[in-house]
Amino acid sequence: MIRISGLNKSLHGGGHQVDIINGIDLTIPDGQLVVVTGPSGSGKTTLLSLMAGLDAPTSGTILIDDQDITKLNEDELAELRGERFGFIFQSFHLIPTLTALENVVLSAELGGTSNAHKKSVDLLGVVGLAERIHHYPAQLSGGEQQRLCLARAFVNEPDIVLADEPTGNLDSKNSDRILDLMMELHQTRKATVVLVTHEPDIAGKSQRILTMADGKIVEDTLP
């Protein structure tokens, strides 16, 4: 369970204050798939960064189960991220000098997963990359790279997967495939998924849609 209360993030610059996150209260039960949408600049990426402890709020609490992550130090946060989180970004953040398989195995090992090699191979099969495991990221198409990122994000059996516009750089066919895979992995692997996307099709398939504007959640619907 994720419980966010009274969350604010402000930045100071040029003599004035900019409120990026503006009083967010949000509870996400375990296993829910939440789609976050809203215009550019509305605070979606900042909210995800705060949820992952990659950024610190100005005020407010973020409980992951009963642990307030805003109180953890960098080492504790790194451990928490490795063990419990999976991340998927718009630009892939793959390691260019490692093969597809090595990218996934590294993530599995960093997360302390047992059977890292077997789990990585299995998951690369699930995302349709069985024939590509020894390719380097540069030898893969954009859609393939993003499927590799899905495998990397799910290999540690994370409790929470945070995805920030994972289809932003893909054509519609590849976008659909990524979103379908995300749904499938969410179902089979029982993770909580927070997915920032502008894809209209996803709305009908998700369990909950949050709409952000000006650092606030302005709509919270269960389709």
Ligand SMILES: Nc1ncnc2c1ncn2[C@@H]1O[C@H](COP(=O)(O)OP(=O)(O)O)[C@@H](O)[C@H]1O
């Ligand atoms: N490090 C930063 N310094 C200054 N402004 C920032 C910084 N990070 C985000 N912002 C501003 O905060 C607002 C929200 O950004 P962001 O969370 O990236 O929104 P979104 O992901 O919805 O496009 C934007 O107006 C952005 O310009």
Ligand SMILES: [Mg+2]
């Ligand atoms: Mg963003």
